[in-house]
Amino acid sequence: MVATYKDIRRMTGLSLATISKYYNGGNVLGPNRELIEKAATALDYQLNNVARGLRSRRSMTVGVILDELDSSFNTTIVSRMEERLREAGYGTIICDSRKDAEAQADVLRFLVGKMVDAIVVVPVDDDTSFLAPARDRDVPVVAVDRLMPGTDSVIIDNRAAIASAIQLLTHAGHTTIGLLAGPDTTYTMRERRAGFRDAVQDRTGLLPRSELMTPEDVSIEGGYAGLRRLLRLSAPPTAVVCANYGFTLGATIALNELGQESWPALVGFDNLELARLIRPRPTLVTQPIEALALEAAELVLQRLSGAGPDESVTITLETTLLVGHEST
Amino acid sequence: MVATYKDIRRMTGLSLATISKYYNGGNVLGPNRELIEKAATALDYQLNNVARGLRSRRSMTVGVILDELDSSFNTTIVSRMEERLREAGYGTIICDSRKDAEAQADVLRFLVGKMVDAIVVVPVDDDTSFLAPARDRDVPVVAVDRLMPGTDSVIIDNRAAIASAIQLLTHAGHTTIGLLAGPDTTYTMRERRAGFRDAVQDRTGLLPRSELMTPEDVSIEGGYAGLRRLLRLSAPPTAVVCANYGFTLGATIALNELGQESWPALVGFDNLELARLIRPRPTLVTQPIEALALEAAELVLQRLSGAGPDESVTITLETTLLVGHEST
DNA sequence: GTGTGGGAGAGAAACGTTTCGCCAAAGGGG
DNA sequence: CCCCTTTGGCGAAACGTTTCTCTCCCACAC
Incomplete structure (x- = not known):
């Protein structure tokens, strides 16, 4: 049988109210504290959080x-x-x-x-x-x-995150940049997509062409298929931003199946550990x-x-x- | 205020015992069931699992x-x-x-x-x-x-898992096989190491040389360092078995930094998803x-x-x- | 007609805490 | 020295269920 306050009461002679006070940081005299502590260890007492939860809501x-x-x-x-x-x-x-x-x-x-x-x-x-x-x-x-x-x-500040990626890419001379992003159903994707559009316009003066930023299935497969689609365009992007971790993985898989000479610059999302592993080693937007x-x-x-x-x-x-x- | 049995009692005229029976799959007459159901939805009643837990232990x-x-x-x-x-x-x-x-x-x-x-x-x-x-x-x-x-x-049957890997490798002609495994402090590593030793002896008639199976830090870094160490041996293994997922990752990183011509055969552990991504694509012991x-x-x-x-x-x-x- | 058994329900006592109201003693300021 | 506050403690009443014990009633077999 598991010990309860009643057992402690029996051993100490104190009331339940006092014992409760002890366990809840109330005022209890030193000698009584010791009494309770002794009884508790002797009984291997463990406070019942379910009972406590019932009363204290x-x-x-x-x-x-x-x-x-x-x-x-x-x-x-x-x-x-x-x-x-x-x-x-x-x-x-x-x-x-x-x-x-x-x-x-x-x-x-x-x-x-x-x-x-x-x-x-x-x-x-x-x-x-x-x-x-x-x-x-x-x-x-x-x-x-x-x-x-x-x-x-x-x-996180999704717009700023994407903007920093675009800044890096435009600074390196890229003018045609693709985006792998999911549909607008989640806040996160919406923001990243909007951030992409705004940042590209800001940097190049032009809105990105719509076929450069169509939505993909949010998955590794989506990233894989999306990157291949981008590279098959008549005017393919020279750089691609992946709006999350899955896209980054999928895009990297796709790259690995292509000849290295056709690799666009890639900016991905998250996961530092993997960055050491995959080739090409992408630039990553890392979230805190x-x-x-x-x-x-x-x-x-x-x-x-x-x-x-x-x-x-x-x-x-x-x-x-x-x-x-x-x-x- | 959140509704309780008492509110249901007030609305239905039934006793707490009957209401409890209803919620615990006991025998309650049809009309009374409906009464309770009506009251519950009207009150937006939600059973209090904390109270239930106290009584039912x-x-x-x-x-x-x-x-x-x-x-x-x-x-x-x-x-x-x-x-x-x-x-x-x-x-x-x-x-x-x-x-x-x-x-x-x-x-x-x-x-x-x-x-x-x-x-x-x-x-x-x-x-x-x-x-x-x-x-x-x-x-x-x-x-x-x-x-x-x-x-x-x-x-899982760790010995059989390793043995299947060794069988594959020896069948392919490998006679010098290395193992990346952690220290003997966990059951899993002990079994995989023992499985390796037994399987190699079984297949080649010889116990594996000890420098081929020293323990590594159980981490990606351990796999990385371990593989490099194995390949620096005077008689390096032509195949390496990684005893868990981290070792597999680390070893793959190490391989990627080497020339492809010096790649040993690699058998890793777990994670199908990554298998699509990393090169060389390793043989994997997959756990259910x-x-x-x-x-x-x-x-x-x-x-x-x-x-x-x-x-x-x-x-x-x-x-x-x-x-x-x-x-x- | 008389037991017998089980279904359906009721009342009340748990379950192990916290907390409310109350009291005694101690401490402190005037 | 008295009043007032604080401190430490007590008993008892919650908290919202489940479960034990009883009662009633009806069907059934004999």
């Missing part, structure tokens, strides 16, 4: 919904956030929505039913209606990597993923402590450009 | 401890397991021990304190003593990818990671349902060999 868990788990971006987010939240006493319940909006809604309900104190989400698209069950029950929600109206968000995770965690903790403004908060972080080898 | 959460989160092996494990467990109503609390035994012990205590119903662990080493708090409280533990005495385990995850999930659910034998269970899965391009 806090489960001390945070739900995290990811659009996919098999991406280094998301695993870094989870790893850092989990660490920070655990430090603060919160458990992290993870759910993979597999980029499926319906699954995402299910999962959110699941988490609300699990009485999580807050929810962090990397949403599959821009539709925020699935958050209703959380809102109804005043469960704070923080969106990561997506700007959601009326919701706290932690994002760990900082993103920590900001999200702090925002959650702030909301849980009841602090923070009434309106929703948006935190924007900047990327850095890691210049590669054969890309300019 | 089940938190409906499972803790998962990973030695690292940034590995495709582990993310696949988590993703599949989470999906299966959620299907069964369990939330998955994830913790990253970052390959640190002390952190792992902390995290286990943290999870036990969170009253998880079971724990799944990919342990950092062979020391099982950190599991004591779980054992003391009869929290079932399932180890993944490690054989732990006295603990349910789901593993999803099956591993599902077996682990089923084992957990079985233990949670009270079924299963008294002794600890070991489930062993087989790998397949995915023959690459330039590896034979």
Whole structure:
């Protein structure tokens, strides 16, 4: 049988209220503290967080919904956030929505039913209606990597990120630049696409031709097919920007199957580790993923402590450009 | 205010016991069922799992401890397991021990304190003593990818995996084969090393020279340095087996920095996706990671349902060999 | 007609905490 | 020396479920 306050009461003669105070940082006299500590170790006592959660209306868990788990971006987010939240006493319940909006809604309900104190989400698209069950029950929600109206968000400056890539490429003399980006259904892709259009116009005075920036399937395959399509154009780009990590991988695979002489300059996204491995070594827009995770965690903790403004908060972080080898 | 059974009682005139029965699959008359359903939707009722957990002594959460989160092996494990467990109503609390035994012990205590119903662990080493708090409280533990005495385990047949690689290589005429493997501190590495030694002896009649199979740092860097060291030997191997994914990556990086003419045949581990990307395209020992995850999930659910034998269970899965391009 | 058994429901007691209201003693300022 | 506040502590009532024990009722077999 697992020990409870009652066992400690039996051993110490103190009341449950005093024991509770001890475990919650209240005022307890030194001798009584020692008594409780002795009893607790003798009984191998472990506080029952479920009972505590019932009374105090806090489960001390945070739900995290990811659009996919098999991406280094998301695993870094989870790893850092989990660490920070655990430090603060919160458990992290993870759910993979597999980029499926319906699954995402299910999962959110699941988490609300699990009485999580807050929810962090990397949403599959821009539709925020699935958050209703959380809102109804005043469960704070923080969106990561997506700007959601009326919701706290932690994002990166996608336009500036792309602009820095374009600046590098135009500086190196490129005038025809292609973009591998996904459809406009997610905030992130929309911003990167808009950032591309604006930056190209800014630098070259011309809007990029539409066939240079059609949307691709957000996947390695999409990047592969997209790069091949770009190079088959009658006036192919001399440089290509990949709007995320999957496109970068796919484009690199495509390049590897081509002769080296036809390689365009490539600017990719994310994942430093792989940069060492793949050829050509691309210039990379690197996101401050760990900082993103920590900001999200702090925002959650702030909301849980009841602090923070009434309106929703948006935190924007900047990327850095890691210049590669054969890309300019 | 969030609705409770009492609100449903007020609306239906039924007792709490009956309402509870309804939510737990007991016998409730049709009309009363409808009454409850109506009241529940009208009140937007959501069952409070914390209260339920207190009374029924089940938190409906499972803790998962990973030695690292940034590995495709582990993310696949988590993703599949989470999906299966959620299907069964369990939330998955994830913790990253970052390959640190002390952190792992902390995290286990943290999870036990969170009253998880079971724990799944990919342990950092062979020391099982950190599991004591779980054992003391009869929290079932399932180890993944490690054989732990006295603990349910789901593993792959590491010896057979390596043997299949050696068979392929010796069949192709290789007689001097190197191994990139980590130190003997984890079960997995020990098995793969032993499998290598046995298979080489089996096939060539000779034990492999010790300098062909010294331990490396388990990391991409270790694979990189290890491969270079092997090729600098006075009698270098004509083929190299990498005992895990990191070694495979590191060795491939090293190969890419060498002239293609000096490439040895390479057999690596895991990650199909990357196999498309890297050159030379290695032969890969592929583990049934999803099956591993599902077996682990089923084992957990079985233990949670009270079924299963008294002794600890070991489930062993087989790998397949995915023959690459330039590896034979 | 009389047991018997099970279905359906009710009341009340858990489950292990936190918290509310109350009290006694100690400390401090006038 | 008295009043007021603070400190440490106590008992009891929550928190929202599940579960134990009872009762009623009806069908069924004998």
